[in-house]
Amino acid sequence: MRVYVLRRVLQIVPTVLMITLVVFVMMRSIPGDPVVALLGDAYTEEDAVTVRAAYGLDRPVLVQYVIWLGKLVQGDWGASILSGRPVLQDVLIRLPVTLELIVLSMGVALAIAIPAAIIGALRQNTWADYTATTVAMIGVSIPEFFIGVLLLLIFSIGLGGLLPSSGWVYLPGTCPTMVCGVSLWGNVQHVLLPAIALGVGRAAILTRLLRASMLEVIRTEYVTTARAKGLGERPVVFKHALKNALIPTITVMGLQVGFLIGGAIVVETLFAMPGLGTFGIDAIIARDYQQVQGFALLTAVVFVVINLVVDLLYTFLDPRIRYA
Amino acid sequence: MADAGAPLRTKPRPISGSSLGEAELTTVRGVAWPAAAERSEAPLAQAVRRLRRSTTALVGVAIVGVLLVVAIFADVLAPQSPITSDQTHTFERPSRAYPLGTDQLGRDMLSRVIHGTRISLLVGVSSVLLALFIGVPLGMIAGFYGGRIDTLVMRVMDLVLAFPIYLLAILLMVMFTPTAGLIGTMKVTGAIAIVRIPIYARLVRGSVLSIKEKEYIEACRALGVRDPWILFRHVLPNCLAPIIVTTTLGIATSIIVEATLSFLGLGTQPPTPSWGWDLKANVAFIQANAWLSLFPGLAIFLTVLGFNLFGDGLRDALDPRLK
Numbered sequence: 001m002r003v004y005v006l007r008r009v010l011q012i013v014p015t016v017l018m019i020t021l022v023v024f025v026m027m028r029s030i031p032g033d034p035v036v037a038l039l040g041d042a043y044t045e046e047d048a049v050t051v052r053a054a055y056g057l058d059r060p061v062l063v064q065y066v067i068w069l070g071k072l073v074q075g076d077w078g079a080s081i082l083s084g085r086p087v088l089q090d091v092l093i094r095l096p097v098t099l100e101l102i103v104l105s106m107g108v109a110l111a112i113a114i115p116a117a118i119i120g121a122l123r124q125n126t127w128a129d130y131t132a133t134t135v136a137m138i139g140v141s142i143p144e145f146f147i148g149v150l151l152l153l154i155f156s157i158g159l160g161g162l163l164p165s166s167g168w169v170y171l172p173g174t175c176p177t178m179v180c181g182v183s184l185w186g187n188v189q190h191v192l193l194p195a196i197a198l199g200v201g202r203a204a205i206l207t208r209l210l211r212a213s214m215l216e217v218i219r220t221e222y223v224t225t226a227r228a229k230g231l232g233e234r235p236v237v238f239k240h241a242l243k244n245a246l247i248p249t250i251t252v253m254g255l256q257v258g259f260l261i262g263g264a265i266v267v268e269t270l271f272a273m274p275g276l277g278t279f280g281i282d283a284i285i286a287r288d289y290q291q292v293q294g295f296a297l298l299t300a301v302v303f304v305v306i307n308l309v310v311d312l313l314y315t316f317l318d319p320r321i322r323y324a
Numbered sequence: 325m326a327d328a329g330a331p332l333r334t335k336p337r338p339i340s341g342s343s344l345g346e347a348e349l350t351t352v353r354g355v356a357w358p359a360a361a362e363r364s365e366a367p368l369a370q371a372v373r374r375l376r377r378s379t380t381a382l383v384g385v386a387i388v389g390v391l392l393v394v395a396i397f398a399d400v401l402a403p404q405s406p407i408t409s410d411q412t413h414t415f416e417r418p419s420r421a422y423p424l425g426t427d428q429l430g431r432d433m434l435s436r437v438i439h440g441t442r443i444s445l446l447v448g449v450s451s452v453l454l455a456l457f458i459g460v461p462l463g464m465i466a467g468f469y470g471g472r473i474d475t476l477v478m479r480v481m482d483l484v485l486a487f488p489i490y491l492l493a494i495l496l497m498v499m500f501t502p503t504a505g506l507i508g509t510m511k512v513t514g515a516i517a518i519v520r521i522p523i524y525a526r527l528v529r530g531s532v533l534s535i536k537e538k539e540y541i542e543a544c545r546a547l548g549v550r551d552p553w554i555l556f557r558h559v560l561p562n563c564l565a566p567i568i569v570t571t572t573l574g575i576a577t578s579i580i581v582e583a584t585l586s587f588l589g590l591g592t593q594p595p596t597p598s599w600g601w602d603l604k605a606n607v608a609f610i611q612a613n614a615w616l617s618l619f620p621g622l623a624i625f626l627t628v629l630g631f632n633l634f635g636d637g638l639r640d641a642l643d644p645r646l647k
Contacts, residue, residue, distance in 0.1 A: 141628040266490075
């Protein structure tokens, strides 16, 4: 087991390297470069050549990548070509916003999915089950941004501006600069709609999956045995059935992380949140190479680490799975 | 992953696997051995018969059918041009002349939603088919021959899968530079197809790995049948069921990805009507003109729902063991 964990942790390195390399090469093959935007109206071919040389953009792509890596291992993430701000500082300011959004939306998803799936499976083919499955089907079919728009219509516009439609208020203690709104209640108000918008779709997927595996599990002999020995319904459902039914669900949750990162880009754009998603999409569109690299690196690390955690959780939940 | 509980099964599983199609479970449970009666039937006829029994699948088929008609006859059905602006009629509320109102350029929303069906369906279907035509042969070759080819193909596929899919699709679209019209639509199709290829390659490789050990394949080999013939006549038909199901459900996903790219401004560019773009453009005016972003959103939702219902029904009909 220990060997397996070690091997999996070591596997993170090549994956992250590959992702950052691919992003690096892709960004540099995009027509147009940041120098054009940097020079703006004062653009002349000679100036562009000098500026490119100053940033090392005239060298072969692979050489540039190695230089970027070399600086990275020394803790230097580079600086934005357009604004001159250090990339590491910028991403670290934005990371907590996105992490809060992703964690809360996963919480929303589980809070809806677990009860819905249990009720659906235990009361199979009753109206409660039909409601759960129908709502889940609808949930799978709505894109995050449309749920977001509907929430905006209801809570920000319909109910007399009950919840804010955009912007962000930081949690106490996380304010990255001297000037920003800080309050717990304000933070909750701002994160609620985006988290629901992002969480509902995941909730629907998890409900469908968890309900199906619950149905399979409650027909097994060990559940019958548990009931036969006089165990109450509660321990049977939660200790025997749910724990086993969660195993395939956990895998899918891991896969959903990729969607959550993409979904964060969309939801942050819709609600104008200062998170990593809006940072990344702005950087990609502005072709700010250094910022894009920082964004890709952090996204890749978060993605790979969460997948690793999910895999390890899998062995923990199901001792039958042994990795050599 | 779902196989963890497989050996524990004691009774024959009911026809429908999971999800909504389970509405008919009660009727099935009453029959002792439903499989016995069906055994003599051709697989295709069996699937069609099961599909026709599932209400949800039929609803899905109906939605998809209507959308296809709308997409094909968009020019006839749309009351006005989707791209001609009329500055004298901006932000009209829904009325008889403009059933869904007009946007900030005075374009008829109903006509834009109707024409948007084309882009959505075109990208959804063609991107999945493109991914299918590349991914399935790759998976078959990797699974059938194994060894170095297998390692090479699957490493590349793993690399693509290692990306969060939206990140890759966004990067590809920036690389292709989004444009309007048919070329723009083809770019989106290409970007989504690339992201989806590994899904097919993995799926097919997995099926081929188990199928190639079967006796009938060994028999083919013993008879001296050539590899391409074995692959296309004997291996492929046996892994068709999951491919068909993945394709139908994949169209739903692709339509969402297309709408998302458009929403981020990276899909087919205006003036070509696209639901995602219309939704995004009208969110800016959501305070005063709520209905404007509602209709493109509802259109996306209905389309995706149609393919999801159809795909779910197909899965239940084609292979009860599939999840």
